[in-house]
Amino acid sequence: MEDIEDLLIGSSRSEAPPGFRLPLAAAVGVGVGTKRNQLSSSLPSPAIPGTQSDSEYMAGQLSAFGYSLSDNPDLADLWLINTCTVKSPSQSAMDTIISKGKSSNKPLVVAGCVPQGSRDLKELEGISVVGVQQIDRVVEVVEETLKGHEVRLFTRKKLPALDLPKVRKNKFVEILPINVGCLGACTYCKTKHARGHLGSYTVDSLVGRVKSVISDGVKEIWLSSEDTGAYGRDIGVNLPTLLKALVAELPADASTMLRIGMTNPPYILEHLKEIAEILRHPCVYSFLHVPVQSGSDTILSAMNREYTVSEFRTVVDTLTELVPEMEIATDIICGFPGETDEDFVQTVNLVKEYKFPQVHISQFYPRPGTPAARMKKVPSNVVKRRSRELTNVFESFTPYSGMEGKVERIWITDIASDGVHLVGHTKGYIQVLVLAPDNMLGTSAMVKITSVGRWSVFGEVIETVNHVSDGKALNKLVPNQDMANLCGNPAKNGGFSEVQESCACGNDSCCSQDTLDNSDNSRQNQSKRNFIGWMLRKRKHLHKKVERELASGYVKKQEGSMREWDFVDKALLGGISISLLTIIALVVVALTFRVIWSQ
Incomplete structure (x- = not known):
């Protein structure tokens, strides 16, 4: 279905x-x-x-x-x-x-x-x-x-338990609801009609769930909510309090990452510095989904969004300034009732100014029973034209240009839809596609970015990252202890990045220590990871993949990429040849001994 x-x-x-x-x-x-x-x-x-x-x-x-x-x-x-x-x-x-x-x-x-x-x-x-x-x-x-x-x-008086049986779509990803409902009253939205007023889970119950899923082998925890920033206002706590408690339970080797869910601007404004501190933590993705919906204060007022464009800018500017590698995703609604050409121009200019790497653009649809459904609509042909125009503006950006040659730590949790690449994410939650064995799912690795596409980047695995097993938690947001396994700046360890970058853990002194596997041991382990199956998988999908990417213009054409695949062909052919020669030699030896024995 x-x-x-x-x-x-x-x-x-x-x-x-x-x-x-x-x-x-x-x-x-x-x-x-x-x-x-x-x-x-x-x-x-x-x-x-x-x-x-x-x-x-x-x-x-x-x-x-x-x-x-x-x-x-x-x-x-x-x-x-x-x-x-x-x-x-x-x-x-x-x-x-x-x-x-x-x-x-x-x-x-x-x-x-x-x-x-x-x-x-x-x-x-x-x-x-x-x-x-x-x-x-x-x-x-x-x-x-x-x-x-x-x-x-339909109705009940308490929230469903967090420890109900669950079948995860991705066994490495836990989607954890921290609250249901919301405090807002957006004129176009019917979610509140369905999910009601804000209802938050307690800090203790969420901490208990995080402990449980980490023991299950989960490598990413996505906090889910209609509005993450509003968490706890109904039970006398706030989002920073929850996040600090959750971060304290994450493994010390950053093998499990936390991703903060969507938050509207009003409720995060008063906690910006605390949220920035948490987003800098090495076990938290430097990524936040903050919907703006429109670049016009007039339209935001008609939507009853309870913030201004200036306040949205404050959220983005503050987090971008305080959090290295910060990535902001946002949402835009085109053609909201009453939206004029000038209102739309303000939205386009906002998107052009910030060049958001991820924007979800939707056309306004009236929801029965909402105030916006009774407002005078923008003609549908105008709505469609504006949506196309904004999409073209967004798709003209090249948010990942300049990443070629950089070395990044990524967390690998999924298989790409092409069946060839694995999907990992950087600390800033940039998607990185790598060619690697399936048993690297659920691991962390250092990769060198080899090429850049419009929607993601491509990388080459250099080393897997050591994971400690002492089970200690990072209970300090700016740690001052030995944090070697949390950092990963190979430039300080003979790596590939020409530009020295600050340490991912926020403590540059720890980056002077070796954070990667021993090279010889790593290569030996890598050779044991279903090498033949991996080579065959690469061989099967390679040429069609390269042709699609080059034809669609999503990856830069590089001579080296074809040479890389030629190497795969040669390696497979060489392996087959060696196997055949070995079999022939064994047969000859066996026949020789048989003749000698019979004499």
Whole structure:
């Protein structure tokens, strides 16, 4: 079953190269089933805060109850559809899937924001529904629906437990909800209708969950929320308090990284210096998703966003100044009701000024029941034109130029969509694609950037990074202890970077120590890592990959890249030749001994 949000996401990214990942990566729908019953589900993208976490929890509970996971909806006896209400097309896609299910006589369960925020939808008549506050009862709903009963569960007075069974889409990534709902009242958004007022998990419960997932082998923890900056305001704490507590539990070798979730400007403004201090921490990605939505104060006021463009600039400027390698992603809505040409020009100028490396551009869609739906709309042809224009401006940037030749530490957690490269991220959460064996997933490595694309960069693995096993936590945001394993500036260790850069851990003195594996041991270990399988995988996909990249212009054409692949061919041919000669020699020796023995 197609992921609902996959039908929408990337419409402006359809020509992105293989391996491209949004900073909030797209999900893959999974299904559930038992030996007696086959069930399928459609799960939304984590580009929408909270949705994939809910999906993973529901899949985990069904799996723990004896259901298996399946991708084939045609064989299913029940379809489970998780939805999002942020965008109108998501609901349209849900309606389409429901129609298909009904025409196929499939029992249906609809979960998520759409039924929670719009309980009286005609499309939901006769269908079992589980709201966002009742995901811990999904097994009960599925069981009753398979028996022919209609179940509708919506409200509860407490948050679902964090330790529910869970099936992660990526076993190295934990999506951890820190709160649900929000404090805002944006005129275009229906999320609050669905997820309600702010409800925060306690610091202790979140710390306990972090300890648990680290012991499970998780290498990235993504904090999920409708508004991370608002965390704790309902329970008397704040985001910096939580982040300091979580960071104290991260492994001392920075083998597990923390990524702070999306935050709106109003609630982070008062904590900027504390947040910057945390973002400098070697176990926290120097990356933050801060939606601006418009470069016009007039439109921000109409949206009821509760901040000005100047305040957004303060957030970006302060974090960029205080945090090395800081990367800011943002969102823009084109064609909000009342947006004039001048308003749009202000938005374009803001994007041009900051040259954000990641921008999610969407067209305004009226959500039924929201104030914006009653406002006078901008003509659709104007909205589309503005969206195209802003997309062209954004795609004209080359945010990663100048990285060629640099050496970066990356954390590798995924396989690219081309099936060849592994996906890693720098401290600033820049995507790096590398050719490496699959068993490097979940590890950290030093890479030399070899070429630069529009959406990501390509690197060559130099060394894997040593991981200590003493289990000590980094409980100081600017550590003054021996932190050799947290730093990684090879320029000070005979590395490749011509420009001396400050240490990633914020303590330059620690960078004078050796932070990499012993070269000889590392190379010996590397040679044992499924070398033949890796070479065959590279050989199989290489030429098509290079042709696609060169044809689309996403990577610079380099003679060396073709020579690299020629080496692979030669290596494979040489290995085959040596194997054949060895076999022939062994046969000759065996025959010789046999003749001698017979005499």
